[in-house]
Amino acid sequence: MSSAPDSGRVDFHHHFLPSGEQATAMIRRLMVDTEWSSPDVSFPRWTPEISLSAMDSLGIRTAILSLPNDLEHALAPEQRRGFAREVNTGAARIVAEHPGRFGFFAHLPTPTDIDGALEELRYALDTLGADGVTLTNVYGNGAEARSLGDPVFEPLWAELDRRGALVFLHGEQTFGSNGAPSRFLPVPVSEVPNETYKAAADLVTSGRKRQFPNVRIILSHSGGSTPFLASRVAGLSPLLGCELTPEEIIADFRTFYFETALSGFETNLLALENFVPAGQILFGTDFPAIPRDTAAWYTGNVDRYCADRPELFGRLMHGNAERLLPRLSPR
Numbered sequence: 001m002s003s004a005p006d007s008g009r010v011d012f013h014h015h016f017l018p019s020g021e022q023a024t025a026m027i028r029r030l031m032v033d034t035e036w037s038s039p040d041v042s043f044p045r046w047t048p049e050i051s052l053s054a055m056d057s058l059g060i061r062t063a064i065l066s067l068p069n070d071l072e073h074a075l076a077p078e079q080r081r082g083f084a085r086e087v088n089t090g091a092a093r094i095v096a097e098h099p100g101r102f103g104f105f106a107h108l109p110t111p112t113d114i115d116g117a118l119e120e121l122r123y124a125l126d127t128l129g130a131d132g133v134t135l136t137n138v139y140g141n142g143a144e145a146r147s148l149g150d151p152v153f154e155p156l157w158a159e160l161d162r163r164g165a166l167v168f169l170h171g172e173q174t175f176g177s178n179g180a181p182s183r184f185l186p187v188p189v190s191e192v193p194n195e196t197y198k199a200a201a202d203l204v205t206s207g208r209k210r211q212f213p214n215v216r217i218i219l220s221h222s223g224g225s226t227p228f229l230a231s232r233v234a235g236l237s238p239l240l241g242c243e244l245t246p247e248e249i250i251a252d253f254r255t256f257y258f259e260t261a262l263s264g265f266e267t268n269l270l271a272l273e274n275f276v277p278a279g280q281i282l283f284g285t286d287f288p289a290i291p292r293d294t295a296a297w298y299t300g301n302v303d304r305y306c307a308d309r310p311e312l313f314g315r316l317m318h319g320n321a322e323r324l325l326p327r328l329s330p331r
Helices: 021-034 048-058 077-097 114-126 151-163 192-205 226-240 246-253 266-275 292-305 310-324
Strands: 009-015 060-066 102-107 132-136 166-170 216-219 257-259
Touching: 009 048, 009 310, 048 060, 048 292, 060 077, 060 166, 077 102, 077 114, 102 114, 102 132, 114 132, 114 151, 166 192, 192 216, 192 226, 192 246, 226 246, 226 266, 266 292
Parallel strands: 009 060, 060 102, 132 166, 166 216, 216 257
Antiparallel strands: none
């Protein structure tokens, strides 16, 4: 077992891959569906030791594990519940076996099954000690699709709000109507960041963000295009009947947290600092969905951005994380 590095980074966007044929088949299906495949992109291998090695090389003290949500949408509802329980008990076991190095966001069965989602939420938080839950911005396809602002999810949001829970929100990984522009622009490159923005905009304009203010929501990948398109929502949605004013819409967008996975770049960081207080910016890598060298490139960009501001560096790397999750604090 490795000892925690001194730099103390907390990685809020760090995936793990459950063992077993069913989970492996789901991940492979996801790679095919998103066209995330080329001679240079292999099927990701994962063990705790692989993550610990990458974490040590990147100066990461603790990684909060998560799994892309709704992998199991093709399964029957009772099988989805079993899969979520398997994922969460496995994650809790990894956390227990490596004290201080990992936490995890609970995986919920497809939350349009509200009873199943609430049961797993309670078990994961109360029994397994999960740090929060992970959600995707939309569940289902076509006429069956339900975005997170939909009334069907209100009981879930109400329970998360009652608990003041932490939610890690990821954009869905399905093509737009026209597919990928090229092999260099598969779904994770061209679609996911905008789906994350759509999640934020949906929660704001539906009133859910204001209705359930105690839920602390982290937007993956620096919110995708959120900092750049929030003003578009603020200016145009009231014309379409949104009851919030432009100022209220902007204010609600500014209550999200943002993490730096695949967006550690000066332009993105400048936009985030302009859009939200520095206390709402967190560190993330997206390992092992991307190779260690790619994660190191983005991490190095963040380090250089903060090079002359050690206080900001400390807040982004671990201070803000310790305020969100006090158990992470060395004190």
